[in-house]
Amino acid sequence: MNLFILDYPDRRPLHMKLYNQLKEQILTEKLPPGAKLPSVRQLAAELAVSRNTVDYAYAQLCTEGFIYSKSRSGYYVSSLEQECKVRPSSPPVGLIRERINAQKNFEFDFHPASLSPESFPDKLWRKLTAESLSEKSEQFTAYCDPQGELDLRLQIQGYLERFRGVSCSPEQIVICSGLQDSLAVIAQLLQAEHASLAVENPGHWLPGTVFQRYAFTVHSVPVQPDGLDLDCLQQTASTVVYITPSHQFPFGYVMPVEKRLKLIQWMEHTGGVIIEDDYDSELRYHGKPIPALQGLYPEGGIIYVGTFAKVLSPALRVSYMVLPDALLPHYHQLFRQYAPAVSLLEQKTLYHFMMQGYWERHLRTMRTRYKRKHDALLQAVQHYFGSRASILGQGAGLHIVLKLIDCPFSEPELIRRAEDQLVRLFPVSETYSGGNPEAHIMLGFGRMNPEQLEKGVARLAHAWLDDKEYCSPE
Amino acid sequence: MNLFILDYPDRRPLHMKLYNQLKEQILTEKLPPGAKLPSVRQLAAELAVSRNTVDYAYAQLCTEGFIYSKSRSGYYVSSLEQECKVRPSSPPVGLIRERINAQKNFEFDFHPASLSPESFPDKLWRKLTAESLSEKSEQFTAYCDPQGELDLRLQIQGYLERFRGVSCSPEQIVICSGLQDSLAVIAQLLQAEHASLAVENPGHWLPGTVFQRYAFTVHSVPVQPDGLDLDCLQQTASTVVYITPSHQFPFGYVMPVEKRLKLIQWMEHTGGVIIEDDYDSELRYHGKPIPALQGLYPEGGIIYVGTFAKVLSPALRVSYMVLPDALLPHYHQLFRQYAPAVSLLEQKTLYHFMMQGYWERHLRTMRTRYKRKHDALLQAVQHYFGSRASILGQGAGLHIVLKLIDCPFSEPELIRRAEDQLVRLFPVSETYSGGNPEAHIMLGFGRMNPEQLEKGVARLAHAWLDDKEYCSPE
DNA sequence: GGGTATTTGTCCGTATGTATG
DNA sequence: TCATACATACGGACAAATACC
Numbered sequence: 001m002n003l004f005i006l007d008y009p010d011r012r013p014l015h016m017k018l019y020n021q022l023k024e025q026i027l028t029e030k031l032p033p034g035a036k037l038p039s040v041r042q043l044a045a046e047l048a049v050s051r052n053t054v055d056y057a058y059a060q061l062c063t064e065g066f067i068y069s070k071s072r073s074g075y076y077v078s079s080l081e082q083e084c085k086v087r088p089s090s091p092p093v094g095l096i097r098e099r100i101n102a103q104k105n106f107e108f109d110f111h112p113a114s115l116s117p118e119s120f121p122d123k124l125w126r127k128l129t130a131e132s133l134s135e136k137s138e139q140f141t142a143y144c145d146p147q148g149e150l151d152l153r154l155q156i157q158g159y160l161e162r163f164r165g166v167s168c169s170p171e172q173i174v175i176c177s178g179l180q181d182s183l184a185v186i187a188q189l190l191q192a193e194h195a196s197l198a199v200e201n202p203g204h205w206l207p208g209t210v211f212q213r214y215a216f217t218v219h220s221v222p223v224q225p226d227g228l229d230l231d232c233l234q235q236t237a238s239t240v241v242y243i244t245p246s247h248q249f250p251f252g253y254v255m256p257v258e259k260r261l262k263l264i265q266w267m268e269h270t271g272g273v274i275i276e277d278d279y280d281s282e283l284r285y286h287g288k289p290i291p292a293l294q295g296l297y298p299e300g301g302i303i304y305v306g307t308f309a310k311v312l313s314p315a316l317r318v319s320y321m322v323l324p325d326a327l328l329p330h331y332h333q334l335f336r337q338y339a340p341a342v343s344l345l346e347q348k349t350l351y352h353f354m355m356q357g358y359w360e361r362h363l364r365t366m367r368t369r370y371k372r373k374h375d376a377l378l379q380a381v382q383h384y385f386g387s388r389a390s391i392l393g394q395g396a397g398l399h400i401v402l403k404l405i406d407c408p409f410s411e412p413e414l415i416r417r418a419e420d421q422l423v424r425l426f427p428v429s430e431t432y433s434g435g436n437p438e439a440h441i442m443l444g445f446g447r448m449n450p451e452q453l454e455k456g457v458a459r460l461a462h463a464w465l466d467d468k469e470y471c472s473p474e
Numbered sequence: 475m476n477l478f479i480l481d482y483p484d485r486r487p488l489h490m491k492l493y494n495q496l497k498e499q500i501l502t503e504k505l506p507p508g509a510k511l512p513s514v515r516q517l518a519a520e521l522a523v524s525r526n527t528v529d530y531a532y533a534q535l536c537t538e539g540f541i542y543s544k545s546r547s548g549y550y551v552s553s554l555e556q557e558c559k560v561r562p563s564s565p566p567v568g569l570i571r572e573r574i575n576a577q578k579n580f581e582f583d584f585h586p587a588s589l590s591p592e593s594f595p596d597k598l599w600r601k602l603t604a605e606s607l608s609e610k611s612e613q614f615t616a617y618c619d620p621q622g623e624l625d626l627r628l629q630i631q632g633y634l635e636r637f638r639g640v641s642c643s644p645e646q647i648v649i650c651s652g653l654q655d656s657l658a659v660i661a662q663l664l665q666a667e668h669a670s671l672a673v674e675n676p677g678h679w680l681p682g683t684v685f686q687r688y689a690f691t692v693h694s695v696p697v698q699p700d701g702l703d704l705d706c707l708q709q710t711a712s713t714v715v716y717i718t719p720s721h722q723f724p725f726g727y728v729m730p731v732e733k734r735l736k737l738i739q740w741m742e743h744t745g746g747v748i749i750e751d752d753y754d755s756e757l758r759y760h761g762k763p764i765p766a767l768q769g770l771y772p773e774g775g776i777i778y779v780g781t782f783a784k785v786l787s788p789a790l791r792v793s794y795m796v797l798p799d800a801l802l803p804h805y806h807q808l809f810r811q812y813a814p815a816v817s818l819l820e821q822k823t824l825y826h827f828m829m830q831g832y833w834e835r836h837l838r839t840m841r842t843r844y845k846r847k848h849d850a851l852l853q854a855v856q857h858y859f860g861s862r863a864s865i866l867g868q869g870a871g872l873h874i875v876l877k878l879i880d881c882p883f884s885e886p887e888l889i890r891r892a893e894d895q896l897v898r899l900f901p902v903s904e905t906y907s908g909g910n911p912e913a914h915i916m917l918g919f920g921r922m923n924p925e926q927l928e929k930g931v932a933r934l935a936h937a938w939l940d941d942k943e944y945c946s947p948e
Numbered sequence: 949g950g951g952t953a954t955t956t957g958t959c960c961g962t963a964t965g966t967a968t969g
Numbered sequence: 970t971c972a973t974a975c976a977t978a979c980g981g982a983c984a985a986a987t988a989c990c
Contacts (some may be wrong), residue, residue, distance in 0.1 A: 013977060020831070039956055050979045053820035055958080064838030065845075072956050072986040115615035125819075129607075130600050136598035140787040141589035142921075178813050184658065188687050205811070213662050215689050304594070313614040314951080315818035331597060337653050342818050344789035345599075447616075487973060513960060525973045529962085547982080595954070597975080605966090 006047055014049055015056040019424055022057060026066050026077055033079035037067060054398020083244075106424040108456035112250070112399035112444035113314065116369055120313050124358060125466070132348035139344060146338045148175025148320070149347045156320050160288075160306070163360075164281060165291030167298035168322045174331070177317045177341035179277070182305050183207055186321070187214035189331055190240055190273060198238035200228060200240065202431040204249050205228055207242040207275070220433035223248060226254030226428075228259035230262055239272040243434055244291045246281045250431050251401055264297045274302045278295060280310045280397040283369040300324035310398060311366050318342055318350055370398065376450035377457065386462035392440075399444040401428065408437040409464065414441060417463040423456055489530035496531060500551055507553035511541060522592070559868060578896040582930035586724070586873035586918035587788065590843055594787050596831060597773055599823065606822035610790050620812045622649025622794070623821045629828035630794050634780070635697075637834075638755060641763030641772040642796045648805070651791045651815035653751070656779050657681055660795070661688035663805055664714055664747060664905065672712035675704060676905040678723050681716040681749070686820040690714075694907040701729030704736055720764045721752070723899060724905050724916055725875055726867020728764055738771045754784045755775045756837055759845040772796035782824070784872060785840050792816055792824055803853040844872065850924035851917060858935035866914075873918040875902065881913040884939065888915060891937040898932055 004021050006014050026033045037043075040058065042053040058075050061067045067075050147153070153170040160166035176182040185363045187210060197211045201220035208218040216425055219236035222229045230241055241261075246256040255263075276293045284290070294304040307319035323331055340347075353359050378394060381402065392401040408416070428440040445453055491502070499505045511517075512709075514532065518525040532549050535541045541549050621627070627644040634640035650656040659682060671685045675694035678944040682692040693710035696703045704716055717737075719729040741748055751766045768778040779792035797805055814821075827833050852868060855876065866875040885893065885903050892899045919927055 003986095015977080016831075040958090041956070052980085053978070056977090058957095060835070063842055064835065066838075069957070070986090072984080074956070077860050111616070113617065117612035118612050119615040122607045122614070126604050126607045128838060129603050130968085133596045133600045133603075133685045137594050138591035140594040140596070140789045141591050143586070143587065143788045177815050180812055181815065191687070212686065213665070246710050282597070314617045315815045317813065317815065338654055341655065341792065342650050343791045343792065343817060346817050346820065388949080394881070495960095515960075524973095525961095526974065531975090532961095543961080603965090632976080836984095 004043075004047060005179055006049065007301070008290045015053045015060075018047070018049075018054065018057040019060050022061055023066060026061075029066065031077050033077050035077045035380055036394075037075040037077070046148070048405055053133055057122075058353045080199070083195075093255050100327070105422070106419075107422040108452060108459060109423065109424045109447050110399075110426065110443045110445070110456065111447055112426055112442045113310070114444060114447040115310070115314065115398070116366070116373075116446055116449075119356070123364060124355070128356075129345065129347045131352055132345055135280075135348075143339055144341050144344050146335055147352060148173065148340055148342065149344065151344075152347050152354070155351055155359075159354065160322070162306075163289075164278065165295035166308075167295055167324060168304075172322050172325065172328065174323060175340060175342050175347060176321060177302055178309065178319050179204075179279070179305065179307065180210055181341050182319055182321045183210040183275075184214070186303055186333065187211050187274060188334055189323075189327055191215065191407065192330070194273065196236070196238040196240065198233050198236050198241040198247065200243060201433045202250060202428065203242075203244070204277070206404075207432055208433075211240075217253075223251065223253065225253050227259050228263070230259070230266060233266065235371040239270055240275065241272065242275040242277065243293075244277045245293050246277065246278055247278070247284075247393070247396045249277075250393065250440075252396060254291075256294075260293050260296055263293070264301075267301045275306045280303075281306070281465055282311050283367060283398065284396045285367070285374050286395055288331065294322065297450040300326045303327075303455060309364055309431055312353075316346060316350075318346060337348060341383075370446065373448070373450055373453060374400075374444040377445040377453045378455035380454040381443075384457050385465070388465065398446040399442050402441040402443055404439040404441070407464070409439065411439060411441070414439065414464060418460055421459040421463045423459050485773075489527045489534070492521070492523075492528065492531040492533050496535060500535075505551050507551050508553045511551065512550060512551040513607060531738045532815045543629070552562070565652075579896065580893075581896040582926060582933060583898045583921050584873075584900065584917045584919070584930065585596075585898065585921055586900055586916045587749060587784070587789065587870070588918060588921040589784070590840070590847075590920055593840060593843065595832070595836060599827070602823045602826040602830075602832075603819065605826050611821075617726060617813055618818050619811055620814050622647065622814055622816065623818070624826060626821050626825040626828070627794075629825055629833075632776075633768075633794070633828065633833065638752065638780075641768035641769055641816070642778075645802065647801065648797060649814060649816050649821060650793045650795060652783065652793050652868050653678075653680055653779065653781065654684055654754070655815050656793055656795045657684040658831060659805075659809065660749060661685050661690065662808060663797075663801055665689065666804070668747065669711045670712040670714065670890055672702075672707055672710050673905045674717060674722065676724060676902065677716075677718070677906055678751070681751075682907075685714075690796055697725065698726065699727050701727055701733050702737070702738060703811055704733070707740065711746055713746040714749065715746065716751065717767075718753065719753045719767050720752055720755045721867070723751075723915075724873070724902055726869065726870060729767075734767050734770055739776075741775045743773075748773070750776055753779075753781055755780075756785050757841060757844055757872065759841070759848050760868045761852055774800045777801075785837055790820060790824075792820060794831050821918050836887040844920065845926060847922070847924055848874075848920045851919040853929045854928040854931035855917075859939070862939060871915050872920040876915040878913040878915070879940070881938070883913065885913060885915070887939060888913060892934055895933040895937045897933050897937070 004018060008216055010017065014282060022031070033035070037058070038046070040051050040054045040280065048052070058067065058069070060146065062069055067077050069075050077377045098210050117236050150170060152175060153173040156173055157170045174185065176185065183206065191214050194216070196217040196219060198209045198221045199209065200223045206218050212218055219238050221232045223237060227245060227248060228241070233241060243255070245260060247254065266272065274293065279288065280294055281292070285424065292304060294302045303323055303324065304322040305319070305382045306321070308316065309319065374394070377400065378391065381389060381391060388405050390403045390405065392403060394400050412429055415427060418425045426444070428442050448456060496505070503680045505511070509663070511532070512900070518528045518674045521528070525591045532541065532543070536543055539552055541551050543549050553647070626645060626649060627647040630647055631642060631644045634642065650657065650659065657680065665688050668690070670691040670693060671681065672693045672695045673682045674697045677698065686692055693712050695710060701719060701722060702715070707715060719734060721728065730930060737748065740746065748767065752766055755764070755766065766778060775798055777798065778796040779793070782790065783793065816834065848868070851874065852865065855863060860878050863876045866877060868874050885901055889899045889901060900916050900918070902916050907948050922930060
């Protein structure tokens with residue numbers, strides 16, 4: 001008789017333990033095909049459990065095909081020609097974990113796109129996920145709208161109209177899994193009629209990379225404090241341009257209305273396309289929020305791209321874009337048969353989040369929270385650096401840019417010195433197409449609280465401004 | 475059996491809805507005095523609610539004297555006096571349901587990739603999501619591993635090794651949001667060294683489309699009953715080939731071992747790459763499961779692609795691929811800075827699902843469930859079509875292919891006639907690069923239950939085999 | 949070899965613990 | 970705190986299959 005042990009310490013239920021042990025014995029052919037299992041009563045008595053417990057385990061094995069029941073006779077092991085080959089167990093695993101853990105333990109992390117660690121509404125999200133799962137769960141057994149759920153698109157449309165001045169219909173909205181997904185769709189959409197993209201320099205590295213992989217030629221166009229250099233843009237003869245007009249990345253410049261209108265003129269004359277990335281427009285800490293470029297010319301030609309990554313969660317992978325009406329037929333032609341990039345569950349949960357008003361509430365909460373952090377960082381920089389540094393891109397988003405005055409160190413050296421003080425920084429140079437000409441440093445303030453920000457800046461001042469080296473670099 | 479409907483939108487608790495409906499039926503004597511009510515278990519299972527819910531309703535009716543319980547026997551309707559006959563109003567409940575059913579035109583849906591509507595484990599998923607959200611929710615405020623969470627990749631690695639004969643390390647695994655995502659990554663990975671892709675004809679339309687957008691030349695290679703025509707493959711001079719060797723789409727051919735080895739030889743000689751799509755390999759209903767091609771040559775050159783869409787949910791958007799070691803450096807170079815395509819929450823939940831053994835259990839349950847449907851469909855086809863049709867691709871997956879013998883109708887005509895009978899079909903022609911030469915029809919059996927399948931096939935026979943038209947088409 | 953006692957699968961109602969809101 | 974709902978445990982009742990006399 002086989003021995004089963006059920007009373008080992010484990011929080012799993014009895015019937016599951018029994019199920020697992022039986023399955024194991026069947027798979028290893030200790031219970032060979034055709035073998036008769038002990039009767040429900042016998043085994044229940046032997047193990048001192050209820051008959052139903054055994055019954056449940058048997059029933060599960062039955063529905064899964066391991067055993068079959070002959071009524072009023074007994075349970076027997078099926079002859080399964082199945083995958084039961086017991087292969088040699090997997091190779092050593094712990095090594096990979098070590099590699100990950102080997103990373104430096106920083107005390108201060110100025111990541112430019114990290115959010116406040118405690119800010120994700122996990123309990124609320126759990127509740128809303130439960131709601132999403134309990135309604136019409138059969139939806140999860142079929143393919144869904146490749147453009148994204150209509151309910152969610154309606155919510156986003158309303159939000160964009162009320163808060164961002166974006167004018168569109170829900171049919172123009174496409175749910176994406178992040179900027180790279182949006183850009184890939186856009187590149188495929190445009191590649192029939194366009195072949196070159198202009199991007200900001202400095203600017204986000206991603207758009208150029210994505211479009212290059214779709215065989216676009218990518219031109220870097222310098223950015224001035226009022227935004228993209230339009231003369232340069234014209235010289236490149238690009239017909240598509242990617243811009244961040246409301247909060248230029250990484251320097252935070254805002255493109256004034258005159259320039260916006262000129263850009264739209266350029267678009268009209270060249271038949272070009274503007275990709276407007278409004279990535280952190282929600283976060284402005286003083287002054288009026290800048291309405292989206294798209295609202296100035298909703299007739300077409302502008303593709304608006306937005307995300308939930310900066311205010312809600314970057315790990316949830318939900319973003320959206322607004323396509324001009326003229327592009328919709330081609331979009332449907334190319335992507336009608338595709339599947340959406342974002343899980344239906346996530347979409348439904350986000351819909352509930354927005355529909356019940358939590359999104360706008362969360363947005364307000366985050367804005368005041370980040371404003372506190374933002375102000376604390378500015379004050380700390382002012383205090384520790386004074387006239388030795390100037391600040392760019394303040395008043396919005398999740399990071400500022402520090403420009404060191406008369407700095408003797410290169411960017412790598414600055415970062416190395418900060419790391420020695422267990423401070424993590426992120427290079428601006430990667431946003432340049434041709435190196436970081438000046439000593440610019442990005443300081444993200446999302447992750448740390450005001451006290452940490454203050455201490456972090458103190459560490460940086462110590463790392464960089466040690467008077468001896470600073471005043472007399474050799 | 476009386477029918478109770480509990481899931482109409484109403485905030486009242488389930489047991490109260492049930493109580494009201496039961497009382498209604500007793501008062502109207504649809505349940506006459508002395509009638510035995512369905513057992514607690516039976517009714518609970520039928521309504522898909524907890525036994526306690528039914529129990530509460532019964533208990534309430536008991537204390538109010540509508541029914542009485544004979545212990546260890548069942549519940550019975552009491553013989554009521556006359557006084558309670560006053561029941562004028564009946565709530566207008568079913569109207570909403572009607573509207574929903576009204577917009578659904580088709581009575582029978584043979585979608586080839588739809589799953590069993592009730593099969594998604596929504597309650598379990600809710601529990602596991604709750605677990606995922608309560609542990610380390612600060613992870614949701616930062617960007618995560620673009621390759622996918624290591625824990626999840628470990629689970630997938632173990633599963634692939636034990637069940638599919640795929641031999642790899644977790645570092646080779648990449649979590650993707652579906653086939654198109656996997657293919658896009660692969661195309662970018664290969665575009666530096668390769669320029670042409672061979673696909674099966676007939677076969678899935680997606681791979682060719684995706685690779686074309688990455689500037690690949692796509693060659694269609696005919697498929698024979700033992701798989702891809704290797705001579706044709708060689709003539710195309712392609713260096714990358716996409717195949718479904720375990721269950722060729724859509725015809726279900728299995729590539730025998732000899733041909734697999736020849737294909738590997740081809741790969742070695744040409745330095746080519748094989749993309750093996752194992753999309754529904756989990757679902758085999760008789761005969762030996764076919765181990766993955768990758769296991770025959772784990773040294774490299776084969777990219778293995780798998781998905782959770784066919785067994786768990788197509789709406790959840792999670793799939794995975796296994797890259798050869800040699801491609802990993804290039805992969806990291808291209809994608810290290812990207813964000814993952816799949817939400818962290820979904821990844822964590824799926825990890826818990828696999829880690830706690832639910833995945834393998836679910837898989838077995840689904841296998842037996844779909845086997846029942848598969849067998850029912852085959853039997854129905856045999857019964858209604860007999861020698862007028864032959865069946866391809868049986869014994870696996872979620873669909874079969876029907877080949878009509880001496881059929882006078884074209885594929886569009888067949889589909890139109892089926893639609894007249896409110897039966898929804900999906901064309902095979904889209905899988906051909908040059909039209910559907912014969913009267914092939916895909917019949918997906920995932921969505922319907924055995925009874926529906928039987929009726930659906932009867933409708934098809936009626937639509938197509940009406941003897942007058944069949945024997946003498948004008 | 950046919951009736952009978954026993955075994956066995958399969959149903960039943962019930963009680964308690966726990967998660968959630 | 971309380972109601973709701975589900976998961977997990979329990980032992981009793983019955984009819985069909987089986988073993989035994």
